[in-house]
Amino acid sequence: MSDDQDFRRKPLTDPEVEIRRLSRRGFLWSGVSIAAGYAGYRLLNGAPKQGGLPVPFRKALEWNEAVWSSLQSEMLPAPTFPIEQAREPKVNGGLGMSDAFDPSAWTLRVEGLRGLSSPLHLSMEDIRVLPFTRICTEFKCVEGWSQIVSWGGVKLSDFMRKFALTGESNRYVYLETPDAGYYVGIDIKTALHPQTLLAYEMNLQPLAVEHGGPLRLITALKYGYKSLKRIGLLRFCDERPRDYWAENQYDFYAGH
Amino acid sequence: MKTLQTKHPLAIRWFHWVNFPVLALMVWSGLKIYRAYDVYRIGFGSWTLFRFDKEFLSHLGITQGLAVGMAWHFLFGWIFAINGALYVGYLTVSGAWRQILPNRSSLKEAWQVVLHDLRIRKEPLPKAKFNGAQKIAYTGVVLLGFIALASGLAIYKPVQLAFLLFVFGGYQGARFVHFWVCMLFVLFFVVHIVQVARAGWNNFRSMITGREIVIEEQPNV
Known part of the structure; x- marks a missing residue:
């Protein structure tokens, strides 16, 4: 030509x-x-599948993660909103939220944190005495809806500082519901972010059971599917942990 | 006398034909994503003419599959963005942008084209590579691509690109813009197909071979 x-x-x-x-x-x-x-x-x-997704697509998601996480050395804060704009978010999905659950008998099991010699079993009273933080951010569901919500609780970073005896941190955090029906992994950068909470308050009210009470994870840096409700187990680890939605075609990172 | 004249350079033809299937995949995967929260409609207030809901999308073969839609969207989005950037870069460097950038008379001419195409106006259209309507459409679609990319990135990284999210009026604002940009792409496609069919074989062939046959009058000596 x-x-x-x-x-x-x-x-x-x-x-x-x-x-x-x-x-x-x-x-x-x-x-x-x-x-x-x-x-x-x-x-x-x-192509062969990995986490329910053909490998090239999985690789593309990992490539995107590498690109976007390298573009920010320090993780930016998510925009915050006046608390007057906060409303109740939709209750979405019942994974890990089996009916037979007694909040009064609930305890949190903590494993694997560097400097922690044996697993911890904590009650809500143990958690309430830790420094309190409230954030008001936009909760974004992967489906597309979003809602400004205020959350109160303890920063996961404050929690870790309280119980860890060394300055060295693990690479990942794994969370699981008491019935192990839902589980999530997050990277340590997200875990240490000031807008990542173990929350027990929503819109100035005690966190209701259907919203993940007594204690749930909240991260303003990822889709809602990472903010596990009703935490039963908090495990710190160095290998990328299993993750319910990452096993079912979704992205592990899900970072904003 | 029939002559063979160069119409579309090789680069333009590449950008065009790479974009076609990639944009189609972006629309398809994008609608799969929007299907998971199907709120958009044509209407005003409580009056609704049409809903882009799950039922409608299912009729188009857009089945449930949010995660699959996202996987395709975030892979082919790279190709869409890179191809688009190369196209704009080529237009800039080659000077070909002058052929598609509308000028003062384009709007008036575009109206004449519309009247002509609807067989209301009988006078022949001015002879040029692209008429006013084409200039507006081809520049508009580049702009549309840019807005698609910017609003898409704002939805994709609402914290890292919070300034972009702000520009589009927040998370739901960016989703709204992105959806309607997609619909405008579809509208462009439909009009484009009709016009290409009307223009005939010689014109269509020029987007593949780069050349078209032009019948020139013999100069009077």
Whole structure:
């Protein structure tokens, strides 16, 4: 497809013959491209799956994570709102929220935190004495709806500082509901972020059971599916932990 | 006398044909994502003419699959953005932007094109590579691509790109803009297909071969 000849001045061949030659070549290319595109589509969709997603898509999500997390050295705070704008968020999904649950008998089990010799079993009284923080941020569901909500509780970073005896931190945090029906992993940067709370208050009221009471995770830096309700187990670890939605086609990072 | 003339450079043809399937995948995967929270409609206040709801999307073959939609969207979004950036870069460097940027007479000319195409106006259209309506459409669609990318990034990284989110009026504002930009892309596509069909084979072929046959009058000597 050289553009060096000026056909306008001096037609070297019959234009109709020439365009037919170019068309043949062009449409042959088109055919090959369409076939290649279709083959690529089959290859993408047919690839072995990882977490329910064909590997190339999983790799793309991990690539996106690497790009976007490298663009900020210090994690920015999520925008905050006046508390008057806070409303009740939708109660979405019942995973890990089995009916047989007695909040008064609830305790939090903590494992694996560096400097912690044996697992902790904490009651709400143990958690309430820790420094209190309230944030009012926009809660964003992966489905697309969002709601400004105020949350109160203890920063996960304050919690860790209270119980960890060394300055060295683990790489991940794993959280699980008491029935183990729902579980989530978050990276340590998110865990240490000042807008990541173990929350027991919502919109100035005690956290209701359907919203994850007595104690839930709240992170303003990720989709709602990372903010596990009704925490039964908090485990600190160095390997990327399992994660319910990351096993079911969604992104592990889910970072904002 | 029939002559063969260069119409679309190779680069433009590449950008065009890469964009077509990629944009189609972006619309498809994007609608899969919007299906999970199907709030958009045509209407005003309590009066609704049409809802882009799950039922309607199912008729189009947009099935449930939020996670799959996101996976495709965040992979092919790269290709859409890179291809678009290269296209704009090429337009800038080559000077081809002058051919599609509307000028003072474009709006008036575009109106004449509309009247002509609806067979209301009989006079022939001025001879140029792109008429006023095309200039407005082709520059508009580049702008649309830019807004699609910016609003999409705002939804994608609402904390890291909080300034972008602010520009679009918050999270729901950015989602709203992104959705309607998508609909405008679809509208552009429909009009484009109709116009390409009307313009005929010689014109369509030029987007593949780069050349078109032009019938020139013999100069009077």
